[in-house]
Every structure is written in structure tokens, then in C-alpha cells.
Amino acid sequence: xxxxxxxxxxxxxxxxxxxxxxxxxxxxxxxxxxxxxxxxxxxxxxxxxxxxxxxxxxxxxxxxxxxxxxxxxxxxxxxxxxxxxxxxxxxxxxxxxxxxxxxxxxxxxxxxxxxxxxxxxxxxxxxxxxxxxxxxxxxxxxxxxxxxxxxxxxxxxxxxxxxxxxxxxxxxxxxxxxxxxxxxxxxxxxxxxxxxxxxxxxxxxxxxxxxxxxxxxxxxxxxxxxxxxxxxxxxxxxxxxxxxxxxxxxxxxxxxxxxxxxxxxxxxxxxxxxxxxxxxxxxxxxxxxxxxxxxxxxxxxxxxxxxxxxxxxxxxxxxx
Amino acid sequence: xxxxxxxxxxxxxxxxxxxxxxxxxxxxxxxxxxxxxxxxxxxxxxxxxxxxxxxxxxxxxxxxxxxxxxxxxxxxxxxxxxxxxxxxxxxxxxxxxxxxxxxxxxxxxxxxxxxxxxxxxxxxxxxxxxxxxxxxxxxxxxxxxxxxxxxxxxxxxxxxxxxxxxxxxxxxxxxxxxxxxxxxxxxxxxxxxxxxxxxxxxxxxxxxxxxxxxxxxxxxxxxxxxxxxxxxxxxxxxxxxxxxxxxxxxxxxxxxxxxxxxxxxxxxxxxxxxxxxxxxxxxxxxxxxxxxxxxxxxxxxxxxxxxxxxxxxxxxxxxxxxxx
Amino acid sequence: xxxxxxxxxxxxxxxxxxxxxxxxxxxxxxxxxxxxxxxxxxxxxxxxxxxxxxxxxxxxxxxxxxxxxxxxxxxxxxxxxxxxxxxxxxxxxxxxxxxxxxxxxxxxxxxxxxxxxxxxxxxxxxxxxxxxxxxxxxxxxxxxxxxxxxxxxxxxxxxxxxxxxxxxxxxxxxxxxxxxxxxxxxxxxxxxxxxxxxxxxxxxxxxxxxxxxxxxxxxxxxxxxxxxxxxxxxxxxxxxxxxxxxxxx
Numbered sequence: 001x002x003x004x005x006x007x008x009x010x011x012x013x014x015x016x017x018x019x020x021x022x023x024x025x026x027x028x029x030x031x032x033x034x035x036x037x038x039x040x041x042x043x044x045x046x047x048x049x050x051x052x053x054x055x056x057x058x059x060x061x062x063x064x065x066x067x068x069x070x071x072x073x074x075x076x077x078x079x080x081x082x083x084x085x086x087x088x089x090x091x092x093x094x095x096x097x098x099x100x101x102x103x104x105x106x107x108x109x110x111x112x113x114x115x116x117x118x119x120x121x122x123x124x125x126x127x128x129x130x131x132x133x134x135x136x137x138x139x140x141x142x143x144x145x146x147x148x149x150x151x152x153x154x155x156x157x158x159x160x161x162x163x164x165x166x167x168x169x170x171x172x173x174x175x176x177x178x179x180x181x182x183x184x185x186x187x188x189x190x191x192x193x194x195x196x197x198x199x200x201x202x203x204x205x206x207x208x209x210x211x212x213x214x215x216x217x218x219x220x221x222x223x224x225x226x227x228x229x230x231x232x233x234x235x236x237x238x239x240x241x242x243x244x245x246x247x248x249x250x251x252x253x254x255x256x257x258x259x260x261x262x263x264x265x266x267x268x269x270x271x272x273x274x275x276x277x278x279x280x281x282x283x284x285x286x287x288x289x290x291x292x293x294x295x296x297x298x299x300x301x302x303x304x305x306x307x308x309x310x311x312x313x314x315x316x317x318x319x320x
Numbered sequence: 321x322x323x324x325x326x327x328x329x330x331x332x333x334x335x336x337x338x339x340x341x342x343x344x345x346x347x348x349x350x351x352x353x354x355x356x357x358x359x360x361x362x363x364x365x366x367x368x369x370x371x372x373x374x375x376x377x378x379x380x381x382x383x384x385x386x387x388x389x390x391x392x393x394x395x396x397x398x399x400x401x402x403x404x405x406x407x408x409x410x411x412x413x414x415x416x417x418x419x420x421x422x423x424x425x426x427x428x429x430x431x432x433x434x435x436x437x438x439x440x441x442x443x444x445x446x447x448x449x450x451x452x453x454x455x456x457x458x459x460x461x462x463x464x465x466x467x468x469x470x471x472x473x474x475x476x477x478x479x480x481x482x483x484x485x486x487x488x489x490x491x492x493x494x495x496x497x498x499x500x501x502x503x504x505x506x507x508x509x510x511x512x513x514x515x516x517x518x519x520x521x522x523x524x525x526x527x528x529x530x531x532x533x534x535x536x537x538x539x540x541x542x543x544x545x546x547x548x549x550x551x552x553x554x555x556x557x558x559x560x561x562x563x564x565x566x567x568x569x570x571x572x573x574x575x576x577x578x579x580x581x582x583x584x585x586x587x588x589x590x591x592x593x594x595x596x597x598x599x600x601x602x603x604x605x606x607x608x609x610x611x612x613x614x615x616x617x618x619x620x621x622x623x624x625x626x627x628x629x630x631x632x633x634x635x636x637x638x639x640x641x642x643x644x
Numbered sequence: 645x646x647x648x649x650x651x652x653x654x655x656x657x658x659x660x661x662x663x664x665x666x667x668x669x670x671x672x673x674x675x676x677x678x679x680x681x682x683x684x685x686x687x688x689x690x691x692x693x694x695x696x697x698x699x700x701x702x703x704x705x706x707x708x709x710x711x712x713x714x715x716x717x718x719x720x721x722x723x724x725x726x727x728x729x730x731x732x733x734x735x736x737x738x739x740x741x742x743x744x745x746x747x748x749x750x751x752x753x754x755x756x757x758x759x760x761x762x763x764x765x766x767x768x769x770x771x772x773x774x775x776x777x778x779x780x781x782x783x784x785x786x787x788x789x790x791x792x793x794x795x796x797x798x799x800x801x802x803x804x805x806x807x808x809x810x811x812x813x814x815x816x817x818x819x820x821x822x823x824x825x826x827x828x829x830x831x832x833x834x835x836x837x838x839x840x841x842x843x844x845x846x847x848x849x850x851x852x853x854x855x856x857x858x859x860x861x862x863x864x865x866x867x868x869x870x871x872x873x874x875x876x877x878x879x880x881x882x883x884x885x886x887x888x889x890x891x892x893x
Binding site: 494497498500501502503504505506508509511512513515516517518519520521522523 | 695697716717718721722726727733734735736737738742745746747749750751753756757758759760761762803804806807
């Protein structure tokens with residue numbers, strides 16, 4: 001993957017003599033895997049949500065992640081140049097993500113995607129491929145080709161000892177963030193009126209439309225939410241990585257794998273698949289570094305060979 | 321009459337290509353060689369897309385062909401271009417045959433992502449396989465052409481150009497004949513309505529498999545030609561940006577015209593070489609906007625401008641009026 | 645005379661919905677049978693089971709004594725069972741002529757050629773006859789999307805008969821067609837099918853059509869066949885009137 005990829009950092013073990021190396025290794029793999037899975041889930045669940053509602057597999061989703069990362073890096077740089085309370089930096093990152101999502105989401109959906117809704121779903125993939133090309137260069141034009149670093153928020157919370165290993169607390173914050181995001185998303189979809197409408201559209205678009213659901217509004221909302229999740233993922237991984245051209249590709253390829261493994265359009269599937277991919281990558285990095293590049297696709301090919309529709313999807317018979 | 325048509329067109333276009341290549345500057349010759357090589361891969365993708373499947377991993381076969389040619393040159397000291405390209409095509413075709421059963425049940429986005437995954441697996445493996453050059457790849461010698469071995473780089477460039485033109489014209493004619501055949505039409509039918517095809521008694525699976533394997537073979541030949549033209553192979557042949565480029569070409573060209581594929585390919589190479597020189601940071605953006613415009617306003621691709629849906633010559637002789 | 649098609653004890657459920665309960669149907673060579681019943685009564689499920697689109701949970705289907713139960717549509721059609729669809733299943737990007745050429749091409753050769761031009765003189769001649777039989781000449785070059793509903797039905801049926809089936813199942817041939825065009829449409833269909841030995845089972849909601857064109861009628865209700873006799877008897881049946889035709893005397 002590209003050099004700016006948000007891969008795992010080496011956990012620094014502080015080896016107490018009595019802990020066997022084997023246990024330590026497993027713990028490292030699991031915790032690193034969880035950290036990796038956390039941001040991956042946030043990004044991928046946005047991708048799967050957009051697919052579920054709009055039937056679009058958005059290749060430009062990785063660019064939205066990158067835009068989130070760049071925006072957060074700029075915002076963090078600006079904020080820490082001043083003298084505000086350091087912890088408020090997280091709020092600044094969140095605020096920046098929200099602003100960008102609200103600005104870009106409706107623009108892309110109403111301005112471009114809408115024009116292609118009557119076309120085949122594969123054509124829509126190509127449209128988002130075109131968007132990917134456009135956004136890739138747009139990002140370069142705005143932020144240039146040099147890497148950005150937003151390290152301040154990363155060290156802010158200090159380190160935490162876990163199972164005899166030392167971890168940067170920020171990484172564990174990421175896990176918490178993904179759990180909260182997933183939880184809120186689940187509650188929002190299953191426990192609110194608006195969420196139930198979204199679920200209804202995912203389940204049967206034509207029927208929902210016939211029942212008087214305002215599909216247009218659902219589309220704008222769902223797409224913007226999807227953009228927000230990508231941007232959020234980007235914003236909160238920005239402090240861990242060097243933000244530079246190419247990160248969008250790494251991320252879209254990984255989230256693709258997650259979404260396809262989990263089953264297109266399935267929120268639960270995205271969670272399980274993110275864990276699977278996170279753990280697989282982490283295991284590869286620690287046990288067989290040369291496999292890191294393709295282990296994800298190997299898992300994906302394996303899952304698809306066994307369950308062609310992904311883990312959480314069932315094929316339906318076409319009505320004739 | 322119809323049987324000789326394609327052959328005459330083929331000879332004429334080959335003569336034209338060879339003549340133009342003889343007078344063009346070197347960079348044009350190289351650019352067109354690459355455009356033809358990639359066009360052959362895209363032609364395979366068009367064949368696949370006529371059957372309703374879009375592969376985002378055609379780079380896998382492009383790469384397989386390139387490495388087959390490159391390694392045959394390195395390990396077996398093979399140096400004949402015809403042999404190397406045939407080998408590239410054959411290896412890719414066998415690879416396609418081997419993975420086709422895995423893919424045969426998939427459609428639309430699943431097919432696209434799974435092919436993408438397979439090509440990225442190959443990319444990952446090649447990057448870490450140091451005996452095959454790792455991420456740096458391998459440099460190749462200039463091949464010979466049957467009994468001809470070029471004395472100067474310019475002469476080699478022209479010879480390879482003519483050879484590539486020959487392969488291109490052959491591939492184009494075969495594809496044109498195939499597209500007009502019953503089995504070629506069956507691909508379009510399967511894209512439109514798989515259920516009806518099955519009810520008519522034909523197998524959609526067999527159509528898809530056939531197209532996939534043929535596209536793999538064309539991908540391999542294109543890859544071998546590109547490897548010879550570049551004098552270099554590396555894992556980037558399998559990277560997803562290569563595959564994306566073939567998809568771009570296939571969409572730009574559309575599925576109606578074979579010639580449009582190669583025109584699109586030349587167009588893309590020209591745009592790329594000019595813009596990467598003059599606007600290195602915004603040429604992808606230009607490509608993206610162009611692609612959007614094509615999808616929006618020319619949904620059937622450039623080919624729809626070249627080829628009208630004209631009724632076949634037999635149609636006029638049927639007594640239509642009497643049927644009313 | 646023995647039965648051409650004999651379905652015995654077909655049973656099929658989709659989750660909690662039972663679409664066929666112990667359905668037994670037989671038809672003779674050349675017979676014209678109407679299938680009536682409300683939506684969801686199990687008519688289309690029966691057609692889907694006979695043609696292999698849906699596999700019955702229990703029961704068997706014999707065609708000319710050969711067991712075709714659970715075979716896929718591709719194989720069933722090769723045994724001599726064809727069907728048309730309630731929503732015509734056509735190749736949208738092709739003209740009616742090309743749709744029928746495709747059907748003929750598949751029907752006439754075991755291995756399709758990859759190189760020879762699809763429009764061979766033999767196929768074109770046969771296509772010409774088929775267009776004439778179904779009165780489709782003037783529509784041959786139109787786009788599918790621009791065809792009137794009835795013409796679409798005709799193209800669909802014309803494609804179904806290219807294999808010269810022994811059994812033809814028509815799923816609501818006159819649905820979506822204007823009332824005054826239903827009889828002319830059925831006339832074209834029945835005259836195009838005349839002369840052959842093909843048995844025709846057609847699903848129909850219009851009782852006048854059924855009375856005119858069927859020699860025998862099967863009434864479906866709640867996944868069962870509740871009546872099986874000549875049209876006047878079935879249409880006069882009290883149960884049929886209560887559950888199917890809605891005429892209560």
C-alpha cells in the first residue's frame with residue numbers, strides 16, 4: 001500500500017519476564033487489529049450505507065476520506081498555532097468533518113450523481129470512477145503534493161498500558177469512536193422515524209417510493225451521511241499518518257474489500273468485515289510482513305468463493 | 321461479398337498504418353505502439369462488456385502477458401516477438417481459464433470487485449517476489465522479428481510498430497466477425513436479459529466464460545506487446561490504475577465499433593502525453609470530466625458516432641408490405 | 645390418448661406462503677387449456693415449476709413420460725416446453741427482428757457459430773415466415789421500448805415457439821392490452837399456433853377469452869386446483885364463482 005497508509009504502528013512491548021512471547025504476540029495482533037478495524041469500519045460503513053440506499057458503489061469514497069484527512073490536518077495546524085485549550089482540538093476535527101460533509105455531500109448528489117440514476121448500476125460505478133479522477137487532482141491542487149502532519153492530537157492523551165503493552169491512548173480513542181459511531185448509526189436507523197424510512201428504502205426502493213416516501217430527500221440525507229462517515233474517518237486518522245496523495249486509493253481498496261466481504265448494504269456486515277480485515281492485516285504485518293499487501297484480497301476472494309453475496313446478503317429470485 | 325469485406329479493410333488499414341508509421345517521428349511511433357497494445361486489452365474488455373460484465377481487473381491479464389513474455393526472454397532466451405506475444409496471450413488465456421470457474425457466477429459489481437481483488441493479489445505477490453524483480457521489475461532486451469533483427473533503436477521502434485499494427489488489425493477483424501456472429505449476438509442478449517437467454521435454451525454461464533477467457537487472451541497479447549515496447553516489466557502492469565485505464569477506454573469507445581477502441585486509445589495516449597507534460601497536476605481531472613461528459617452525452621461511446629445501426633442488406637428484399 | 649404433460653402432487657412454499665398445495669394437472673397433445681384464478685392463487689408458480697424457474701418442494705412433472713422435475717429452464721426448453729411471460733422478456737437493445745433471429749439461431753443449432761455472420765439465408769427465410777405468422781412485419785425494425793403492449797406480447801410468444809415446443813405456457817397473454825384488442829390479439833396467437841400439435845396452457849383473467857379459446861379450464865384458488873373441466877362447467881361452478889370469477893348468483 002502507499003506510504004501514507006494508515007497502517008499499524010509498532011506497539012512497543014515492555015516485556016515483563018513472566019509473559020510468554022506468544023501471548024504477547026497474540027495480544028499485539030488483536031489490539032492492532034482492533035485499531036485498524038476501527039477507522040476502517042467508520043469509512044466502510046459510510047460506503048455500504050450509500051450503496052444500500054442509492055445503489056451506488058462509490059469509488060470516490062476514498063477521496064472523501066482524503067479530503068477529511070487534509071481538512072483535519074489544516075484545521076489542526078491552524079488551531080494549534082493559536083493558544084486554545086489543547087483538548088478542544090478534537091472538537092475542531094469533528095467540526096471540520098461535519099462542515100465538509102454538509103458542503104460536499106448535497107453538491108455531489110444533487111449536482112452530479114442525480115443525472116445518472118436511470119442508468120445501469122455499473123455505469124454509476126464508472127461515474128464515481130470519473131469523480132475519483134477529478135477529486136484526486138482537486139485535492140492535489142488545493143493541498144499540493146507535500147505531506148501534511150497533524151501530530152498534536154495524537155500524543156495529547158499520553159500512553160496507556162494494556163496487557164503489558166504500551167499503547168498510544170489516541171489509538172484506543174479511535175476504537176471508542178468507532179463503537180460510538182456504529183452504535184449511533186444503529187440506533188438512528190432502527191429507533192428513529194427517519195432511520196426506519198432509510199431502512200425501508202434499502203429494503204425496497206420502488207415500494208417505498210410508491211408508499212409516498214420522499215426518495216429524493218432520503219438520497220440526499222443518506223449520501224451526505226455517507227460522506228460524513230468517510231470524512232470523519234479521514235479526520236480522525238489524520239493525526240496517525242502523513243496526509244499525502246495516494247491515501248485515497250489505499251482506503252478505497254480496503255473499504256471495498258470490507259463492504260464486499262460484509263455484504264453490500266449491510267451495516268452489521270461492515271462491522272464484522274472490518275474486524276476480519278483489521279485482524280487479517282494485523283496478523284500479516286506481525287507474522288508475514290510480505291503478505292500485508294494482498295492478505296485483504298485473499299480474505300475477500302475466500303469469502304466470496306464461499307458466500308457469493310457477502311456474509312450478510314441473500315440472493316433474491318427475480319420476479320418474472 | 322461480405323466475407324471478403326473485412327479482409328480488404330484489414331489489408332488496407334494495415335498498409336495505411338505501416339505507411340504512416342514510416343514517416344512519423346519516433347515519439348508518435350512509440351505512442352501509437354503503446355496505444356495499440358492497450359487498445360487490444362481494451363478490445364477484450366469490450367468483448368466482455370458486450371456480455372454485460374465489466375472487469376476492473378483486466379490489468380491481471382495485461383500483467384500476466386507482460387511477465388510471460390519478459391520471463392521467457394530472461395529464462396529461456398526466447399527473443400522472437402511473434403513467439404513472445406503468442407506466449408503472452410496463451411499464458412493469460414490459461415490463467416483466465418483457471419480462474420473463470422471462480423468468477424462465472426458473479427455479475428455486475430461483484431464481478432468487478434472480485435476481478436479487481438484478483439489483480440491486486442497479483443500486484444501484491446509480484447511486489448514481494450524478488451526472484452521476479454520485486455517492485456523494480458525487470459528490463460528486457462529488444463526482441464527480433466522472425467529473421468529480422470533491428471540494427472538501430474529507430475529501426476526497432478518501427479519494426480515493433482508494424483508488428484503491433486499487424487496483431488491489432490488481426491484482433492480487430494476477428495472481433496468484428498465475432499460480434500456479428502450468432503454467438504457474438506448472444507452476448508448482447510445475455511446482457512439484456514439472462515432469464516430469456518436461459519429460457520431460449522442457451523447457457524449464460526457458457527457465454528460469460530467464453531468471453532472472459534477470450535478477453536484474458538487479448539489482455540495477455542496486449543501486455544506482451546506493451547512489455548516489448550517499454551523494454552521493461554514491473555508489478556504496475558497489474559495495479560488497479562492500469563485496469564481503470566482499460567475500463568476508461570472501453571467506456572469511451574462503446575461496444576458498437578472495433579475501430580473506436582483504437583481511436584480512443586490513441587486519443588488517451590495523446591491527451592496523457594501532452595497534459596502530463598503541461599498540466600501534470602490536473603490531467604486526471606480533465607480525464608474525469610471528459611469521462612463524465614461521455615457517459616452523460618454519448619452513452620454508447622465514441623463508436624456510436626462511427627457506426628449507425630443500419631439495417632442489413634437483406635432487409636430491403638423482404639416484402640414488408642405483404643405482411644400487413 | 646396418453647397425457648403429454650402430467651404434473652402430480654406439486655407442492656411449493658415461499659417461507660410462510662404456500663403457493664402450491666398438491667397441484668395435479670394433465671394435458672393432452674394439441675389441447676387448449678385456460679388457467680384462471682386470482683392473483684396469488686398459484687397460476688404463475690405452476691408455470692414457473694413446469695418450466696424449471698422454480699423447483700417444487702414435492703411432486704413430479706412428466707413430459708411425454710420423461711421426468712423433467714427440477715431441471716433448469718434451459719434444459720426444460722430443450723425437452724420441448726416453452727413459455728411466454730406476463731411481462732414480456734425481450735432483449736431491449738435489439739429490434740423485434742433481432743430478438744426473433746436470436747431465438748431462431750439458438751433453436752436451430754446445437755453449437756452457435758462464433759465467426760459466421762448470424763444472418764444466414766436459412767435463418768432469414770425462417771424469420772420471414774415467423775414475422776408473417778405473427779403479423780409482426782411492420783414492427784420488425786422498431787425499438788422494443790416503442791412497441792405497443794400487444795405487439796410486445798406477440799414478439800415474446802413468437803420467440804417462445806421458435807423451438808417448436810410440444811407444450812407452450814402463456815402467462816397472461818392479454819394483460820396490459822386494451823380491452824378491444826384482446827380478441828384480435830388472441831386470434832393472431834391462436835392462428836399462429838394452429839396446425840401444430842402444440843398443447844397450449846394459458847393464464848387468463850378475462851372469462852370471455854377463456855370461454856372462447858379454451859377447451860378445458862383449471863381454476864386455481866389458494867394454491868389448489870379447485871375445478872378442472874370444460875369451460876361452461878367450470879365457469880358455472882359455485883365455488884369458482886365465489887372465489888374466482890366473483891359472480892354470486
